[in-house]
Amino acid sequence: MAKLLSYKEIAEHNSQDDLWMIIDGKVYDCTKFMDEHPGGEEVLLDLGGQDATGPFADIGHSDDAVKMLADLYVGDLDKESEPVHKKEVEPASATTGGEGSGVFVIAILAVLAAVLFYFMNQA
Ligand code: HEM
Incomplete structure (x- = not known):
């Protein structure tokens, strides 16, 4: 075999x-x-x-x-074995984006909304 x-x-x-x-x-x-x-x-x-x-x-x-x-x-x-990922460093574009940055954008928008809300209440 x-x-x-x-x-x-x-x-x-x-x-x-x-x-x-x-x-x-x-x-x-x-x-x-x-x-x-x-x-x-x-x-x-x-x-x-x-x-x-x-x-x-x-x-x-x-x-x-x-x-x-x-x-x-x-x-x-052995197709059942676990695939190995390439050692090379991925290009920056591949490491940015994805779920992580989506959460980041939402956090910034939330802060901006809070600041806006604060100033509107001051007026
Ligand atoms: C152990 C595996 C390989 C064997 C036995 C092999 C064998 C050959 C042979 C005999 C040729 C001459 C043309 C032909 O008869 O088709 C050739 C050409 C070539 N092979 Fe491979 N090859 C292998 C793997 C690869 C791999 C993985 C690549 C990756 C891209 C590659 C790229 C090329 C290129 C670019 C040529 C064209 C050369 C030219 O005509 O200017 N070969 N190969």
């Missing part, structure tokens, strides 16, 4: 000397292949330890490229 690998375990193999990636639920060791990749090693490094199914398909890789995967196969992704 194929070896089941968790997202966490796969994510640890994300360096130049040790690079795995997921394509269509299968895990491939691309470490040795990096030098030979016609698309360059940079794109593979960027996706190290992650699910590269989308990017791999988007390029429209040839049947030969798909066949090469067989030699790199190390096991199957």
Whole structure:
């Protein structure tokens, strides 16, 4: 039976000397292949330890490229395992907004309304 690998375990193999990636639920060791990749090693490094199914398909890789995967196969992704979030810092636009800032806007409006109410009562 194929070896089941968790997202966490796969994510640890994300360096130049040790690079795995997921394509269509299968895990491939691309470490040795990096030098030979016609698309360059940079794109593979960027996706190290992650699910590269989308990017791999988007390029429209040839049947030969798909066949090469067989030699790199190390096991199957354990789809039940907990996904790992990318280490990269999210862009500022992604961290602002959302529920938190909605509450903040309401709080400011409430203060403004209170001030307005106060001055109207003074007159
Ligand atoms: C282990 C997985 C991969 C294998 C075995 C592989 C193999 C290949 C092969 C054989 C080619 C030559 C063209 C072809 O036959 O389709 C190629 C081209 C290319 N690959 Fe990959 N590839 C892999 C993963 C990726 C990933 C994850 C990306 C990410 C975007 C990528 C990006 C590219 C690009 C941009 C080219 C085009 C290079 C050019 O023609 O200028 N590849 N790949």
